[in-house]
Amino acid sequence: MRRSRTGVLALLLPAVLLPAACGVRPSGVVEVGDPALVQTVPDAAHGGVAVYLKGPDGVLPVIRDSGGKATTGQAVMMLLDGPRDVDKAAGLTSELPSYFGAMGMEVDGTTVRITVYRPVRDFSTVARQQLSCTAAHAREESGAVTVVLKGNDTTLTLERCPF
Template identity: 40%
Template sequence: MKGSRRTTLPAGLAAALTLTLSACGVPPSDVIEAGEPASVVRHPTPEPSVPVVASLYFLDDGALTAYPRDIGDPADLGSVVAQLFRGPTTGEAATAITELPRLTDTPGVTADGGNRVSIKLPQGVAPLSHPAMLQLACTVAHASGPFAAPPADAQRDAAPTAPPVDAQRSPAHTSVRVLGDGWTLTQSADSCPDLGQP
């Protein structure tokens, strides 16, 4: 009894639906095959990026001091240097000062594939002080990640451009060459704090 009621109920609904549609002027039709049911293609969810922390060197009561800074992902040496030139954050400024000037344009950063990094500054920047050069050398020595390609105009005066490569250099043997408007300074990182000698 129950089985027959289940069979007649859908048939009754179908008849009622047919009557309703024909009353509205819709002619009855046979079942139309529409193919396979719709499916959803799921793409793998990308892994969330892990922020990269770099040590930016500022001066705390005259002493070079590392300040950890989240620089995003992926990290590149160009963005580390750019953040260093922006100076201490509001929170860091309670103890940190910088000898580096604020720049109007992003500096060009190149590497020779070894331990030497060149930084091309925009026009009009005066020669950097010794503490400022140490800030750059120590920050670069502690940084890791791919080197950023330099701007096209920086390639004329800078060292030969190497393609972006992972930092495979000895931190203690890193040297930074800064190219200004009519001047060049070089600073090694051998006197930076917290550098393990090989």
């Protein structure tokens, strides 16, 4: 059985023209707007606590396993331990100094007072946000908490956590 050329062309023509027929040309990725933000809530019932690390666009919550309901002091100590290897691999860092020495903490209602025995005036805005958000979200009142940071050189009332 011999097929005619016209029959073969008739079968091939739609396969060749179909991709070009839609009129849409390929393009590269077009970025629009800022990246999406998702508020995460640590599962305190299962021993989760949020510590805030520096990401590409500010501070981000990272959930740490606390083995039970964490106190505000435990949450801050987890923050001061710094980013873990998996956090570093994801591009997260900390602007908090690595050495604090002794530290005191007092929780009075919705005020958390953190006392460190080192100067605090030089803490960056990001470092202050890391402390403020970690301490605020370790409390049940979350963002309604005022965090006061006292050092050898000054006492700072940190801005409320924006989350």
